Amino acid sequence: MRRTRNLVLMIAAVGVLGGGVLVARGMTGDDPASSALAAFQQAPAATSPSPSASPTPTGPSPEELAAQERKKRVKALDAALKKYAATVPEFSIAVYDRKTGETYAYRGDEKYETASVVKVQVLACLLLTAQDRGRKVTSSEDALAKRMIRNSDNAATTSLYSKLGRSSAISACNKRLGLTQTKVSSSWGLTKTTVKDQVKLLNALVDTKGELTASSRKYAHTLMSTVAEDQDWGVPAVAKAGEEATVKNGWLSRSTESGLWIINSVGRVTDEDTDVSIAVLSHLNKTMPGGIKVVEKAAKLTRTHLKY
Known part of the structure; x- marks a missing residue:
């Protein structure tokens, strides 16, 4: 009786420790203790659930x-511009979005004669030169610059171009502003450039970390946002209600191209949500109005597809 009682106690203890239940037949072998131990060894060990x-x-x-x-947007825009380009004279376009830091370019490395958009380069060089000399733009320079940008006055441009040091001086300024695809001509209107360089220049006019001081940037913005009404075309056609546009256009009936027209437009469109620089260069246009239509349509296509 004592052995049986001890065996029952041992089995009960094993059952508690093993977390299982031993059935009565486990006690029926020749050696009850061995049978109980075998049952314990064969019982599956209790395990904690695996953490998920x-x-x-x-x-x-x-x-x-x-x-x-x-x-996807770039692919769609490439296709749209290619389709449009098949129906009109040659053009290139670039858009730099300051909010994303991305540049889009269609035929971005093609070189075109600037016509009057070179006047933005002359303006930038004037401002850099004044800064380097530790002074503001003089009253006579101011009068020339306003006529050059707002009215696209060629005589005023020639005067500033000469005072600054002509092509070598403008080229040096361009280098400081990061323009690598622009070759300044001794005849300033025949300077050759690309749309990629033009959006670099436009961005340099507003870059807070660039070469131009805050007062120089403000000066350039004031002039380019107040052009004469008859020259308020091109890039401004992209602007929506409430947005601000700056612009400088260029147009030239080129004798070397059978009197066909160079039509160019560079500028910026901005508001709280939009901050882009746009450059459109074109040539071989039959008429000036026809060329304006080309650059404005190309610019509008970039907005439709890039959704800036």
Whole structure:
């Protein structure tokens, strides 16, 4: 009786420790203790439930989604501009978005004669020169600059161009502003440039970390946002209600191209949500109005597809 009682106690203890229940037949072998121990050894060990794995992120990140969307828009814009280009004289266009830091360019490395858009380069060089000499623009320089930008006055441009040091001086200023695809001509209107360089120049006029001081940037903005009414075309056609546009246009009936027209427009469109620089260069236009229509349509296509 004592052995049986001890065995029952041992089995009960094993049952508690093992977390399982031993059935009565485990006590019926030749050696009750061995049978009980065998049952304990064969019983599955109690285990704690495995912690569930932490969920892993699935799908693209917001940055990847934005890049995918940008790629789709660029592809659609490329196709739209290519289709339009097949129906009109030759043009190139670039858009630099300061909010995203991205530049879009269609035929961005093609070189065109600037006509009067070179006057923005002359203005920038005037401002840099005044800064370097530790002074403001003089009253006579101010009068010339206003006529040059607001009215596209050629005589005023020639005067400033000469005072600054002609092509070598303008070229040196361009280098400071990061223009690498522009070759200044001794006949300033025949300077050759690309739309990529032109949006670089436009951005240099507003870059708070660039070469131009705050007062110089404000001066350039004031002139380019107050051009004569008859010259308020091109880039401003892209602006929506409430947005501000700055612009400098160029137009020239080129004798070397059978009297066909160079029509160019460079400028910026801004508000709280939009901050872009746009440059459109074209040539071989049959008429000036026809060329204006080309550059404005091309600019509008960039807005439609890039959605800035």
